[in-house]
Amino acid sequence: MTVIRPRAKRSDPMNCLKISHIRLLTVLKRSLKSSLIMLMFVPLNIENLKSEPNQANVSDESSARQKHYRVLAVGDVMLGSDWPNAIMDPRVTPGSQPSAVLGEKLASLFTDADIVFGNFEGTIHTSPIGAKACQNPNVCFTFRSPPFHAQYLAKVGFNMMSNANNHARDFGEVARTATYDNLTKSGITVSSADRDGMRFGIKSLPDGTRVVLVAFGHNPGLMPVTNLARVRELVKQAETLGDFTIVSCHIGADGTSRQNVTRQNELFLGEARGNPWAFARAAIDAGGDVVLCHGPHVPRAVQIYKKRFIAYSLGNFWTYGRFNLTGAAGLAPIVDLKVNKNGEVHSAKIISARQDRPGGPYLDASNAAARTMAALTVADIPEDGLEISESGEIKWLAQGD
Numbered sequence: 001m002t003v004i005r006p007r008a009k010r011s012d013p014m015n016c017l018k019i020s021h022i023r024l025l026t027v028l029k030r031s032l033k034s035s036l037i038m039l040m041f042v043p044l045n046i047e048n049l050k051s052e053p054n055q056a057n058v059s060d061e062s063s064a065r066q067k068h069y070r071v072l073a074v075g076d077v078m079l080g081s082d083w084p085n086a087i088m089d090p091r092v093t094p095g096s097q098p099s100a101v102l103g104e105k106l107a108s109l110f111t112d113a114d115i116v117f118g119n120f121e122g123t124i125h126t127s128p129i130g131a132k133a134c135q136n137p138n139v140c141f142t143f144r145s146p147p148f149h150a151q152y153l154a155k156v157g158f159n160m161m162s163n164a165n166n167h168a169r170d171f172g173e174v175a176r177t178a179t180y181d182n183l184t185k186s187g188i189t190v191s192s193a194d195r196d197g198m199r200f201g202i203k204s205l206p207d208g209t210r211v212v213l214v215a216f217g218h219n220p221g222l223m224p225v226t227n228l229a230r231v232r233e234l235v236k237q238a239e240t241l242g243d244f245t246i247v248s249c250h251i252g253a254d255g256t257s258r259q260n261v262t263r264q265n266e267l268f269l270g271e272a273r274g275n276p277w278a279f280a281r282a283a284i285d286a287g288g289d290v291v292l293c294h295g296p297h298v299p300r301a302v303q304i305y306k307k308r309f310i311a312y313s314l315g316n317f318w319t320y321g322r323f324n325l326t327g328a329a330g331l332a333p334i335v336d337l338k339v340n341k342n343g344e345v346h347s348a349k350i351i352s353a354r355q356d357r358p359g360g361p362y363l364d365a366s367n368a369a370a371r372t373m374a375a376l377t378v379a380d381i382p383e384d385g386l387e388i389s390e391s392g393e394i395k396w397l398a399q400g401d
Helices: 013-040 055-066 104-109 148-156 172-185 228-239 276-285 368-380
Strands: 069-078 115-120 160-162 189-191 200-204 210-216 244-250 290-294 302-305 308-311 316-319 334-339 345-351
Touching: 069 290, 115 148, 115 244, 148 172, 160 210, 160 244, 172 189, 189 210, 210 228, 228 244, 228 276, 244 276, 276 290, 276 302, 276 308, 290 334, 302 345, 302 368, 308 334, 308 345, 345 368
Parallel strands: 069 115, 069 316, 115 160, 160 189, 210 244, 244 290, 290 308
Antiparallel strands: 069 334, 189 200, 200 210, 302 308, 334 345
């Protein structure tokens, strides 16, 4: 008997392809599921997913925060007067170099700062009209300097000056204006009278930083040191005009017996000369950054207040001919500061110079100015703990903040 077996079915190619696809999808699903499960247990570092900051921008911002500006400041400056008779330093001529008076080392110091400040004590013009009448020439002086003195001061390195003092009107308002014009034409930024156009001096540094000067005094026509409400008003206004503000003040009683910061209103020859302690605080509280006082003709203490620098008197720096230069009046301190763009002081030093009759500063190896100001600072402001080394380096609590 013949057994007939059923013929095996021929494989359907399309069916095989479907089966292969199903198997492949199953494998892929399993693989994907395994991968997702593994990812659940891998820690994800979100910080690594953040975009990296632009290192150039970070570097620029850091440099801006860390940049400091060098400010050199001295007290009274008057290179000689030709009125009523000429008492002039023969070394100061239109063609002479500052090193002829200052020496190479001191002269080079003034060319290596962003701001060089001084108080010009007198007038710069040629007219005899309006000269102040002096009854006693031993205590009353009238100062008139020739116009080339303005150019000479610029050659020294001065680029910011106050003319808000008791000698600014020795020849009246016309001469005050002429002095302002001569100094500014020489490239020196000036703050002078309480008049439109003369209240604020604004200097732009090469990097675009704007430094504002506002200067106060105790005589008619000046922004008054005795009116603290007005001081606050003007300093607040100055603060809106630039990046940091230097406040100058011709303030306090003068003479070698007036070296101490009294924290009181001071009188001299019956005239109200202001309270330097209250003035400095009012100026800084209103937005001022560096307070530089002069007027007593002798050095006084210094202070750091709210990270801002105060010099209560910088004495005489370059006062030729008619000034008393004996004892402390002959000390000629130079304040050397580094401040940031907000006006906060980073470092401070007193460089000691001095004058002998008839005048003209020179570096003093004995550091008498620094030692004198150190002793006065400890005596008058002991609560601050500020220290001044014999070489003039100033250290204070919270330095570097």
